[in-house]
Amino acid sequence: MRRHIRPTGIAGFRWLLLWGVLAALLCLARGEGKPTVFLISLDGIRPDYLERAETPFFDHLMETGAYSLELAPAFPTVTFSSHVNFATGVKAAQHGITLNTFYDTRTRERYRYAGDQALLEAEPIWTTATRQGVRTLVKDWVNAHNQTGPHATAYFGPHYTRGISDRERVERILRTWEEDEHGEPLRFILAYTESPDTEGHRYGPDAPETTAALAELDGFMAEVYERALALWRRTAGPEDVFYFVIVSDHGMAPVRYHVDPSRTIAIDPRITVTASSALTHYFFDQIADREEAMGLMQELREKLEAIEPITVHARDELPTAWDYAHPYRTGDLVALVPVPYAFFRHQGPGPIQPSEQTGRFFGAHGYDVRTEPTMMTVLMAQRHPEPLGSGNLGRIHGSQLHPTIARLLEIEPAETATAEPVRLAQ
Structure with missing residues (x-):
């Protein structure tokens, strides 16, 4: 019967070293570089x-x-x-x-x-x-x-x-x-x-x-x-x-029209607003009375939706494909505009003004790539x-x-x- 002999001592060390070198050479031969x-x-x-x-x-x-x-x-x-x-x-x-x-x-x-x-x-x-x-x-x-x-x-x-x-x-x-x-x-x-x-x-x-x-x-x-x-x-x-x-x-x-809701809507100072070109968030967390907050939310939503072409989602209404309803960094309301509109502050008489009249900001992003x-x-x-x-x-x-x-x-x-x-x- 054949015995398996395990090298020990210096001989064992040399044997392991030899196998280490051979393994490294094999890795190189196989193209296993970094x-x-x-x-x-x-x-x-x-x-x-x-x-x-x-x-x-x-x-x-x-x-x-x-x-x-x-x-x-x-x-x-x-x-x-x-x-x-x-x-x-x-x-x-x-x-x-x-x-x-x-x-x-x-x-x-x-x-x-x-x-x-x-x-x-x-x-x-x-x-x-x-x-x-x-x-x-x-x-x-x-x-x-x-x-x-x-x-x-x-x-x-x-x-x-x-x-x-x-x-x-x-x-x-x-x-x-x-x-x-x-x-x-x-x-x-x-x-x-x-x-x-x-x-x-x-x-x-x-x-x-x-x-x-x-x-x-x-x-x-x-x-x-x-x-x-x-x-x-x-x-x-x-x-x-x-x-x-x-x-x-x-x-x-391309941006053809600038949308500035603040030209016609007075926002309660307790509402926090964060905006980008294609969407704006509204947070009502600093209004302690929940019933009051819900009433203000509905009122603001109606005013925003009266400005064509703004659409508004509550956080729990956002499309699931977006995976966007973050519990504390997504607004209670999210307002959106489509191309060729963009949220941008201006001094026009109403909420909508042609970008040519504003004189700047002619390109935007942030919109849903699916549409x-x-x-x-x-x-x-x-x-x-x-x-x-x-x-x-x-x-x-x-x-x-x-x-x-x-x-x-x-x-x-x-x-x-x-x-x-x-x-x-x-």
């Missing part, structure tokens, strides 16, 4: 911008990589809510960022473009990655600021940096990556640009200035890609893989050294981004991010 992901959000790209603008870099990404011109962001399609949906894989009722500016009935505070991670009620992808050993750099990404705890990323900022150009914003990311001297390389980098959202709001989605902004951004992204690739190559092993992923948070709709296709946006991705070559991915959803990035990084998504990842590679 992935690095550079994820950059370009705010406010509508898919048809790519048809109008000269964008050779984006065109090349789509020809050789993977892309979708049908990325459907979650409701509401505003910058903060969309980015947090991307990051967490859940919708506003779960992640808690209901608008760019929202109110919380527990704290009775208004949070205006507040970027602290502590406001999130679901785990973002940068925390998911860090928790699983992926060194991460994130600056000027929505709600990634002032991180605390054991899973804070290697680099993050105290707040969003205003008053700098997109070039300066991304340069800071690349410079931080370049100057990083830690023994373990950064493997997940997140960046952001305000353009072409800024131009879309200012001039409108169909304006030549918006088209020109995208063309300029295309040239800049070509530079960023080459620099990011060079930084990755400094520490990359022979089997390592680099992913460059561009995503946008929403499209842009307003101009809210659709884009995703583009490439892999190095072997191009993805997957072509058009078809319709995808914002909640899929978190599990997709997790798959690229070869980590597990957060428990709450249950959407199917997008298959970027063939």
Whole structure:
């Protein structure tokens, strides 16, 4: 009978060492290198911008990589809510960022473009990655600021940096990556640009200035890609893989009319109002008498609905597909307007005024992508050294981004991010 002999002592150590080396070589032979992901959000790209603008870099990404011109962001399609949906894989009722500016009935505070991670009620992808050993750099990404705890990323900022150009914003990311001297390389980098959202709001989605902004951004992204690739190559092993992923948070709709209910409706000062272009929240929590609050709610609802084209939902009447009824950050009433209307303060005699008379704010977002296709946006991705070559991915959803990035990084998504990842590679 054959005996199984277990090596011991020095001989055993050498035997284990030999097997360790062989296992490492086998991993290399199987292509089990480490992935690095550079994820950059370009705010406010509508898919048809790519048809109008000269964008050779984006065109090349789509020809050789993977892309979708049908990325459907979650409701509401505003910058903060969309980015947090991307990051967490859940919708506003779960992640808690209901608008760019929202109110919380527990704290009775208004949070205006507040970027602290502590406001999130679901785990973002940068925390998911860090928790699983992926060194991460994130600056000027929505709600990634002032991180605390054991899973804070290697680099993050105290707040969003205003008053700098997109070039300066991304340069800071690349410079931080370049100057990083830690023994373990950064493997997940997140960046952001305000353009072409800024131009879309200012001039409108169909304006030549918006088209020109995208063309300029295309040239800049070509530079960023080459620099990011060079930084990755400094520490990359022979089997390592680099992913460059561009995503946008929403499209842009033309605004022909501005809606300002305050021109004809006097709001009780105890009612808290938070507004965005497509929707406005009204909170009645500071009215102690419940019967009085319900009466004021009904009265305000009737006055709002008398202004065409405003529609109003109570929180428990919101469409279930939106998953938007957050218990303390969604208003008791939510008023909405359709395209081409947008909530915007003006000095006209009535609640409705043509945007041409106001003289500014000709583009908006926040509308439901299911009924307003101009809210659709884009995703583009490439892999190095072997191009993805997957072509058009078809319709995808914002909640899929978190599990997709997790798959690229070869980590597990957060428990709450249950959407199917997008298959970027063939």
